[in-house]
Amino acid sequence: MDKAGLLELYRQMQLIRVFEDKSAEMYGKAKIGGFLHLDSGQEAVCVGAVSALNADDDLVTNYRDHGYALARGLSSRAVMAELFGRKDGTTGGRGGSMHIADVSKRFWGGYAIVGAHLPLAAGLAYAAQYQKTGRITLCMMGDGSTNIGTFHATLNWAQLWKLPIIFLVVNNMYSMGTPLSVHSSLTDIYKKAAGYGMEAMQVDGNDVMAMREAVCDIASRVRAGNGPFLLEAITYRYSGHSAVDKNTPRPASEVAEWKTRDPIVRFTENVLFKHNHATPEDLAKIDKAVEAEVEDSVQFSDASPLPDRSTLYDYIYRTPVANMQIDGSLIKPPTLLKK
Amino acid sequence: MAEITYAQAIAQALREEMKRDPNVVMWGEDIVNYNKGGSPYGVYRGLPQEFPDRIFDTPIAEEGIIGIAIGAAMGGMRPIAEIMTVNFTLVAWDQIVNHAAKQAHMFNGQMKVPMVIRTPNGFGRTGSTHSQNFDAWFASIPGLKVVVPSSPADAKGLLKSAIRDDDPVVYLEHLALYHRVKGVVPDGEHLTPIGVADYKRRGKDLTIVTWGRMAVESLKAADTLAKEGIELEIVDLRTLRPMDLSLALESVRKTHRVIVVEEGWRVGGLGGEIAASMQEQAFNDLDAPIARVAGLDVPMPYAENLERATLPFAEDVVMACKAMMANKY
Known part of the structure; x- marks a missing residue:
């Protein structure tokens, strides 16, 4: 990878870090409501994986989706505006934090019911296989989702039909607040794939280069028609499950220990500086641009209008229905046909 | 104008729409290999052999049958997900309510889910868990379209409309009607509009x-x-x-x-x-x-x-x- 590429990986990770810090701050100011699941600490997984995909590959994630959206190139303005519930958000304020999407970039969205997006992702992979588009699907999930029925149903099915899909399990050691050893009979999650005859491996999710290499290799195997693959990325989130969490189940020493393996620091020291790809001045310049971008996203979102009430019924149905009268704000009951 | 059964009407609609549009595919439990194929109730005998690359047996995994169809529909297909009886849709209720019904609206019109869920209501001494009717449950979900044909003509016309529709359509059949109800079905292209009594x-x-x-x-x-x-x-x-x-x-x-x-x-x-x-x-x-x-x-x-x-x-x-x-x- 050339210098520009490496600096781009750095920029994306830094953008995610700063964006997530800012969104937590905005949550504290009540600009953002409901749930807010942050990717802080997991930036290398987002950036490493997404950078290894083709631009027209299909990407599906769970509700911890901001980092994947930013890595996929969605604008920080649109993502922040979505968190603010504004008209210029990625789904016009309808989806919120857990449902960021941009179909023009084949980012099919964040999904909020644990494990429920796995069959959807397999369906996208089936469509690609049937229509011979050459696309593959990357489906990200957390360690907690590997215990639910849809995980097992989808793995079995994907292997059975040799679907072009990568299941990326982001193992951050906790299912919400429940430790891995309490929620999963197998703590090496990648071994679960063996139950379906599926190839799988584990990777250091805090090493962006290892992450990227793994997904590049796997993507070419999957694209060549060798069937699905499960990749387990070992990482750690710095915040609680959602922004409102006090982070209580996790000892401070554990968080501190993981911070010594910070993905951005590691990449900076072990790759950028060590091999003279960048100077501290190069990075300071990027940091400054990232700070400005995130600040701009907040100002943009503050200025973006609230979604109009008259749009409430838009897109419930894509094919119009006879005898259903829609006036923009109200579906009226059918009125009497007077002679 | 031929007189045919409700089941034959369904089979005609499936055959015609699969011939018309290569993106129409169908999967479900025991619809190809079981018995002589064509659904466990013999609704569309011969069809799986006619379209071997487009009609599939699936694992018993209703959340997959529905969920994979949703994803395929998002990706440009027009899948028909068959659930052997309406009772088994309960296993896939999350996929139906939280995903099929919501994709278009929640993602602000960025995607659509043109799929059909075909499943029969019914009874026949099959007891508590296999003899239920969930018409009202499906009909309470914004984002779904729900059709329930009573005659062969409507069975054919509504199924063809459902397959062509860009929204998820729950198409509720009935075991008691499949082979017992006969009726005249108009020749040629016969479409019954959705949303018209x-x-x-x-x-x-x-x-x-x-x-x-x-x-x-x-x-x-x-x-x-x-x-x-x-x-x-x-x-x-x-x-x-x-x-x-x-x-x-x-x-x-x-x-x-x-x-x-x-x-x-x-x-x-x-x-x-x-x-x-x-x-x-x-x-x-x-x-x-x-x-x-x-x-x-x-x-x-x-x-x-x-x-x-x-x-x-x-x-x-x-x-x-x-x-x-x-x-x-």
Whole structure:
């Protein structure tokens, strides 16, 4: 990878870090409501994986989706505006934090019911296989989702039909607040794939280069028609499950220990500086641009209008229905046909 | 104009639409290899052999059958997900309610889910977990379209419309109708619009609002009552969501009496919703309270006499109509 590429990986990770810090701050100011699941600490997984995909590959994630959206190139303005519930958000304020999407970039969205997006992702992979588009699907999930029925149903099915899909399990050691050893009979999650005859491996999710290499290799195997693959990325989130969490189940020493393996620091020291790809001045310049971008996203979102009430019924149905009268704000009951 | 069964009508629609559009595929449990293929009920014999690359047996995993169809629909296909009986849709309820129904709206029109969920209601001494009717549940979900054909012509026309529709359509069939109901189906391209009710019989004395198997039972009741001088007008809603009550309201202006007839449970059923909507709009036209004939509010028992007692049939419709004409409501 050339210098520009490496600096781009750095920029994306830094953008995610700063964006997530800012969104937590905005949550504290009540600009953002409901749930807010942050990717802080997991930036290398987002950036490493997404950078290894083709631009027209299909990407599906769970509700911890901001980092994947930013890595996929969605604008920080649109993502922040979505968190603010504004008209210029990625789904016009309808989806919120857990449902960021941009179909023009084949980012099919964040999904909020644990494990429920796995069959959807397999369906996208089936469509690609049937229509011979050459696309593959990357489906990200957390360690907690590997215990639910849809995980097992989808793995079995994907292997059975040799679907072009990568299941990326982001193992951050906790299912919400429940430790891995309490929620999963197998703590090496990648071994679960063996139950379906599926190839799988584990990777250091805090090493962006290892992450990227793994997904590049796997993507070419999957694209060549060798069937699905499960990749387990070992990482750690710095915040609680959602922004409102006090982070209580996790000892401070554990968080501190993981911070010594910070993905951005590691990449900076072990790759950028060590091999003279960048100077501290190069990075300071990027940091400054990232700070400005995130600040701009907040100002943009503050200025973006609230979604109009008259749009409430838009897109419930894509094919119009006879005898259903829609006036923009109200579906009226059918009125009497007077002679 | 050929006379064919309800099952043959479904098979015709499937064959014609699969020939017309290569993106139409179908999968479900035991629809290819089991018995002679063509669904466990022999609805479309020969079709899996005709389209071997487009009709598939699946694992028993309803959340996959529905969920993978949703994803395939997002990706540009027009999948038909077959669920062996409506009872098994419960396993996939999250996929249906949280995903199929919501994708278009929640993602602000960025995607669409053009898929059909085909599944039969039914009974036949199959007991508590295999003899249920969930019409009202599906019909309560914004984002779904729900159709329930009662005749071969509607079975064909609604299925063809459902396959071409860009929204998720729940297409509810009925085991009791597959091979027992015959009817004339127009030749050539026959499409029945979604969201349009139909008169299945014209009459002046009493309006029956119904759908699916109960439209067939109501027609039998009408024959019985005609001999006694009572003429039923039967409005078949055909689509339960979005619901077209225009014919029902037109009819009540004439008959001034309405009974809603449904197979599912009375409490939380659609009868209550339909009665409420109709009295809001036609209160002054009513000469009697709007009555309901519905399934009894009990889990389905196995014993034949008890099973029959919980379900509405033509004789229940006859009794209710006679009571209403005698001002006993």
